[in-house]
Amino acid sequence: MSSPVMLRTPLAAAAVRALRAGQEVLLTGTVFTARDRAHRYLAERPDEDGFPFDLSGGVIYHCGPIMRKSVAAWEAVSAGPTTSNRMEMYEARVITRYGVASILGKGGMGAETAKALSDTGAVYLAAAPGAGPLVAKRIVSVEDVWKLDEFGEPEAIWKLAVENFPAIVAMDSHGGNVYTAVETRSAKRLQELLARTRAHQ
Amino acid sequence: MDVLHAVVELLKRTATDLPADVEFALRESLHREREPLAVSTLKVTLENIRLARHEGRPICQDTGVPIFFVTAARGTSYEGMVSVLSEAVRIATRELPLRANAVDPVTGINTGDGVGDGIPVVYFTEWQQDYHIIDLLLKGGGSENIGASYKLPDAALAAERDLEGVRRVVLDAVNRAQGRGCPPYIVSVAIAGTKDDAAVLAKRQLLRKLSDHSPNDALAAFEADILDEINSLSIGPAGLSGRTTALAVKAAAHARHPATYFVDVAFGCWAHRRRRIRLRGGEAVYE
Numbered sequence: 001m002s003s004p005v006m007l008r009t010p011l012a013a014a015a016v017r018a019l020r021a022g023q024e025v026l027l028t029g030t031v032f033t034a035r036d037r038a039h040r041y042l043a044e045r046p047d048e049d050g051f052p053f054d055l056s057g058g059v060i061y062h063c064g065p066i067m068r069k070s071v072a073a074w075e076a077v078s079a080g081p082t083t084s085n086r087m088e089m090y091e092a093r094v095i096t097r098y099g100v101a102s103i104l105g106k107g108g109m110g111a112e113t114a115k116a117l118s119d120t121g122a123v124y125l126a127a128a129p130g131a132g133p134l135v136a137k138r139i140v141s142v143e144d145v146w147k148l149d150e151f152g153e154p155e156a157i158w159k160l161a162v163e164n165f166p167a168i169v170a171m172d173s174h175g176g177n178v179y180t181a182v183e184t185r186s187a188k189r190l191q192e193l194l195a196r197t198r199a200h201q
Numbered sequence: 202m203d204v205l206h207a208v209v210e211l212l213k214r215t216a217t218d219l220p221a222d223v224e225f226a227l228r229e230s231l232h233r234e235r236e237p238l239a240v241s242t243l244k245v246t247l248e249n250i251r252l253a254r255h256e257g258r259p260i261c262q263d264t265g266v267p268i269f270f271v272t273a274a275r276g277t278s279y280e281g282m283v284s285v286l287s288e289a290v291r292i293a294t295r296e297l298p299l300r301a302n303a304v305d306p307v308t309g310i311n312t313g314d315g316v317g318d319g320i321p322v323v324y325f326t327e328w329q330q331d332y333h334i335i336d337l338l339l340k341g342g343g344s345e346n347i348g349a350s351y352k353l354p355d356a357a358l359a360a361e362r363d364l365e366g367v368r369r370v371v372l373d374a375v376n377r378a379q380g381r382g383c384p385p386y387i388v389s390v391a392i393a394g395t396k397d398d399a400a401v402l403a404k405r406q407l408l409r410k411l412s413d414h415s416p417n418d419a420l421a422a423f424e425a426d427i428l429d430e431i432n433s434l435s436i437g438p439a440g441l442s443g444r445t446t447a448l449a450v451k452a453a454a455h456a457r458h459p460a461t462y463f464v465d466v467a468f469g470c471w472a473h474r475r476r477r478i479r480l481r482g483g484e485a486v487y488e
Contacts, residue, residue, distance in 0.1 A: 064262060083382070130260065134249040179380070182441065193372055194359070194372065
């Protein structure tokens, strides 16, 4: 397998367009966590509510981390990806409204997100599911947080600095999608299995 | 050691230290895989398990809903036990930390201490012995969301009221789940006469060792056969394709009403966090 593609935020449009499904990447720079509640907020919030982050060319990470506050700063204890498809009903709006360059999560997303990726030249990256401590090691600092009191720790929007965060390009901006082939083959196999019965006794 | 501190320790061990049989099964599955993404996903998984144990950090940031199955020493108060288990969750949420996972669905407010109405979940029975057995499952939201409930007969799947019908709905549930609940899975199947009984029975099967078999011969054969069929779907680790979609299948059945035939399919993710403690007097034995 070829060596991973190095990515640095803010992501350059040409570099993102060049990514292809199946490639491995190492991401360095800033990511913003946003899961269920944060997505609804990002899609629906008014323009002048003081939202402090510029997501243009940025990375949204589907993650509800475990954080610990020491005297000096917040630290990520365990911070792997959460299942992305719950965000499907908001993601296309979020990508378009903010000019997000990459979504980072697990399990893939649906047709509306795929279309938004193609339209805007963005990608969906898959991180290793459940790899909480391993990913937390790649978070070098917790830089800021928004809506912590209102949304709670797992659902707040955390601004994180990451170094060499490992992921796979799972959906690219040209319609490439590593999950589609898996789903098609699995559905076909299911029909084969259902076409025959099995005597259990 | 009192029950409170023993259960705090149980929560910490369960969140940070994957059971040996699950880790062993993941290591074995690595030998079967050929595709690069399946191999790299499993390697990252195993490295993450090692790191979590070594550093005492939760294996997955979703430390789940704590589900306790308590077999209490004779004369134990249910109310007292629930209060101790809840306090243990509060302490572990503060100290380990576990993630605060109890959200009021009406106000949208996270309670912040991991405890809410109905959380932790406690299934309580009392027996004649003078010691407690407490089984704990830390059940993450991803694997819970892909769980499925069926009523047989199911015309769309041509699933009738027999094990062949159960086979059909289980295969359907796994195909629908794809990689969204963090495979390789532990798939648990329960048949019962009411929706709630089927759901709890399926959850309870997730406590079983991966290598055991149902004591019912027909169900034991069902478990073995359908595991191969599930893996032939080739969904693979993380849903990125591969030979290992499930590590084990567990099946159980309760009596049903003539009019009903509920099948519940519950999923454990690869980070299958279950652990048992025996408590007698001041002595705690962790399994």
